[in-house]
Amino acid sequence: MPLSSPVIAPSLLSADFRILQKEVESIEPYADWLQVDVMDGHFVPNLSFGAPVVKWIRTELPLDIHLMVENPADRLEEFLEIGASHITFHAEVVESLRDRRALLQAIRDGGATAGIAINPETPLSAAKDVLSEVDLLLVMSVHPGFGGQKFIADVLRKVKAARAEYPDLMIQMDGGIDKSTASRCLEAGANNLVAGSFIFRSRNRKKAIAALRGV
Ligand code: DX5
Secondary structure, eight states, X not given: OOOSSOEEEEXXXXXXXXXXXXXXXXXXXXXXXXXXXXXXXXXXXXXXXXXXXXXXXXXXXXXXXXXXXXXXXXXXXXXXXXXXXXXXEETTTOOSHHHHHHHHXXXXXXXXXXXXXXXXXXXXXXXXGGTTTOSEEEEESSOXXXXXXXXXXXXXXXXXXXXXXOTTSEEEEESSOOHHHHHHHHHHTOOEEEESHHHHTOSOHHHHHHHHTTO
């Protein structure tokens, strides 16, 4: 059954990179995971950071690596090496069941849990063949690449359908999530929320994270 309280995963992409460690420490007592948006400038039109930067972060929070990259298999080793707890790849770039299963296995062999992500325009059916095997489904509520974008409510349909079919699946949503959209995501059946700008632009980050939990 879905978790009573959702997992809240602040997205590092919206943090102040001049003081990255301090930014992580400002949310660490209140968050559950730390989401790291890895962008290659090919699968998404932005370039973010890789393991050479992330390895310098000291945190107790599980690292949730969101691979927005054309070749996720090439990135696994470096992130598993720095202790990633969870790694998500995109259905749009790994299409065959064989390749998906190989990736899931490689992530798990490295000691992490494994997830598959679908973009707003990608139907749930595109991930169907592995939904009973993944640890997490990430339903993007923005077109990946940048923080601070507007929530695409249309994707809630996919969340509802996934929750109805997979009552025990961790369903994560990511993109444009703030106090008001968070409650709609939870209502639709998501139980893991990623938020960047809503948290890191808040003066009171403890309150912002509590607001996402619906408290
Ligand atoms: C978008 C990233 C999101 C983004 C979330 O490509 O995957 O994680 O950083 O930022 P907000 O919460 O500002 O939409």
